[in-house]
Amino acid sequence: MAKKRTLFNNRLLATLAGVLLNAYGELFRRTSRIRFQAHPGVEQLVKEQGSAVIFALWHRHAFFVPLLRGFQRQPITVLLSAHRDAQIVAVAVRLRGLKVVAGSSTRGGLKAYLQLRRVLDQRQSVCITPDGPKGPAEQVKAGVIHLAQLSGCAIVPVAVACSRVHRLRSWDRSVLPLPFSRVVIALGEPLRSEGPLEKGQDHLAAGLRQAAAWAGESSP
Template sequence: MWVWVRPEWFGFQFVSSLEQWFPCHCSRFLSNTVSRKRRRALLNNPIFANLAGFFLNAYWELVLRTSRISLLVNPEVDRLVKEQRLPVIYALWHCHVFFMPLLRRYERRAISVLLSSHRDARYVGLAARLRGVQLVEGSSTRGGMQAYRQLYRCINQGQSVVITPDGPKGPSRQIKPGVIKLASQTANAVVPVVLDAKPSHRINSWDRTVLPLPFGRHTLIIGAPLYFNRFDECSQQCIKLAVALDRLASSPCQDFSLETL
């Protein structure tokens, strides 16, 4: 008797069984087998970090090769990026960080991504670097000013940057003022980006990271550019960006251009 198994169901079972091996959950898996001191040493080991990064890159390649990947792009962004060749500041929720290398494929030129210097971010950073993405390390609590200056320099050199405004540790979907400050001082547009992954799996982390599954249809939606004035109230501008991100995820994008990768 033959039993048909849907590919996306297989992907879900695969990821569910593998979730305990995912880098940000390795400490939970190892807690019953090794001491806390040895567990920390293992997770901070460069060899382990490299293996985790290569694993993430391999999983990314699996998703790309077995899924239909599409881009929905606002025409104004196409004009800025493709015609005028201007740098922009891409802003996406931290839970959608898995698909940030697609932005480099969209621009077809180098981009820089802001990641924290935390252990888990290093795993993601290595996988992103293997995809040709340049990294800027820093956060609001560690190396923030140096990272800000580096992002500012990248934009002045004509390179777009990617920021997760609710990272690196949350609260989830609450905008921090750094992206607003960077946009107002450089006079460059902030472009909201969301991910529509079907099917997907939610990792048990603070931001409920969306992990796209193989054999799916995944779409990266790039919304209309936003501009911020340095003289306007920062809290109101943060709300404006948050509303734009949430609206982009829920509203139809009929006038957007479709690009299949």
């Protein structure tokens, strides 16, 4: 554990780790066959109208977030944890051409969501993992629903199926994809959140399950 803390506290080592993570991500992208399946409503919002949306996917699929640039082809801002271990991921994400906002439900959350609101107001999309380590995996937190209601932007549920993966021993069984894979990224029907937050949470959870079935994702 001491070695792990030393890595996270050393900016140079954390940056190097982020560069290596980005290199692995690029290797995966170049050697794999990646296909998008998008609901017509997503095509209309993103590609025809140029509207900002909130992409939402389970935390276990966080490695695939940079691939969304292949569909959006415009800047995307990603919400990452403000904790030290997320700084390695932040380096890799920025190298892949995405922007980063740091915050979580327990640390810097209000400031982060205000930043995301400004990004959405500028007609740029954001990406959020609605579950987190302070709660069970695949449990939608209220923050993403509240952001959608304040901004008026639609939430697009995202799911990923990858033919070759290694699952980490983390709280969410995070997916580390392997090179030379076949990947399907499903962008489900855009959701408009109105009414009680709990109703929106249930609606998004159902949308994510539907997207997973559409992608052909196997159970974690």
